[in-house]
Amino acid sequence: MEALASTSTAARRPQRRLRERLLGENPTAWAFIAPAVVIILGLTIVPVIWSLLLSFRSSDLISPSHSVGLANYKALVHDKALGAAVRHTLIFTVLFVPLSIVAGLGLALALDRRIRLIGLYRTLILVPFIVATAVQGVLFSFIFDQRFGVANSILHRLGIPSQGFLDDPSQALYIIILIALWGSIGFCVIIYLAALQDVPKELKEAAAVDGASRWGVLWHVTIPQLAPITVFLVVWQTLTALQLFDLVYATTRGGPLESTVVIVYYIYLQAFQLFHAGYAAAIAYVVALVLIGLSAMQIVYRRWRVAHP
């Protein structure tokens, strides 16, 4: 039995050699990458082109579409509702990005020390980030509920009149920013904490020996050393902010009085509620170009950093 098995492998081995000589490792390699190629390229590269074609057509997702030329792109320039969505998205971005990064850096610097309970503090600050945005949104819908919420209860005890919060068109967007900050500062904190471990101790010590104060070391050594991470976070948080959807859906669904409709929420409405798929694709394409541009800038910056250390 053993002898039989060994002769058969011996017979197979030259066969494999021959195949490898002719084809190299091509068949094995393509078998290995086939699932990734089919799924990733099939459901990303193909849809990217498909979307572009769709943006020049009128389509309701189900019945056959027809060409409309540049009409979708012309329409989006004059769409007042889209203009409002862009404005809401920009307000969100302009407040969310710097606040989350500054708070994240401040907290990371405070948490970067060996004291008791530090692990607990880090965990508590990070946990909001890992739970689903749907959970965050539903939880804060309750906390900021006009009648039953704990927020108004606290204001009541302080003698401040009840607020509308998510039901007030002038407050809702800012409440959403507050919830988003609670949910994502933890991410900035752990990224900065990881980066702080890589700041060379010798640099800080050398600055201290040269008579720099603690603030001096922080301002002239630590923060410049963190620059690549700050650039990464600015881009990452901006991409997150421009693509805001989940939190709006889980809290206000765009209301009250459409005061929290943001760009991606508007695309969702156009594509899957109003079935203007061609128009939605056109808006998505314009937004995507901005997002891809931002990512590309980050990549170029990284390359440049590596070339000019």
Place this chain on the structure above:
Amino acid sequence: MSIRRPRISPWHLALAPIAILFGLPFAWMLISSFMSTAQINRFPPTIIPSSFHLEGWETVLGGAEFPRWFLNSTIVAVVTVISNLVFCSMAGYAFARLKFRGSTVVFLLILATLIIPFQITMIPTFIVMHDLHLSDTLGALIVPNLVTPFGVFLMRQFFLNLPIEVEEAARIDGCSRLGVLLHVAMPLAKPALATLAALTFLVSWNELFWPLIVINTDSNFTLPVGLTTFQGAHSVDWPAVMAGNVLTALPVVVAFLLTQRTFIASLTSSAVKG
């Protein structure tokens, strides 16, 4: 003889209140899931209840919806995690170790998809799922996420950094490429596989946007979609909504607390390598 007094760092004065501020909403979520609607409907609302009630949990666990959504979320997450571990390893290994025509082009294309935002691919993906008769099934939630570009990239980087000598020894002993991957490379790649599993689970469990688009039938919802729908329909039954919220958050929080290092590694990997 000197007496050592434990010195309490002044940093606690700043850090403790901030940490409590981050944790307090969760405490409130848990407490209110054990309140009665009468306790919540009082004005001003109760903050610390005098008695605990199980009505909210009975609605959530006794009904048909939440257990079903929990099961759906679990199926989608488990299948997605396993398939990512297998397919990302295979592709990552091929790009790291095998020489084949077109490898650079295909790898760069996969890498490029990392910066393609979901908004431009979602409409065609929806149509593809519809044509494959997968829309409104769990399959539509699994298929697009069977293998992710980030996972392929992560595994390739890891395999590139493994010493090649062990693999060569196995090759000389007549082991096939698949054998080397399964018996030599993957056992060495446990840290990378853990990172990939944690990240894939997190993303899959928390996903709201895509399931919202592609699933219509209640019984096929995952927890995030179910939860937001349930809240829309039962906005006065806050104890039940909060119980459902706890149920949705719990698996991720427990997994995080048990394997904090792995989770943190997977979150920071996006910054360091992505």
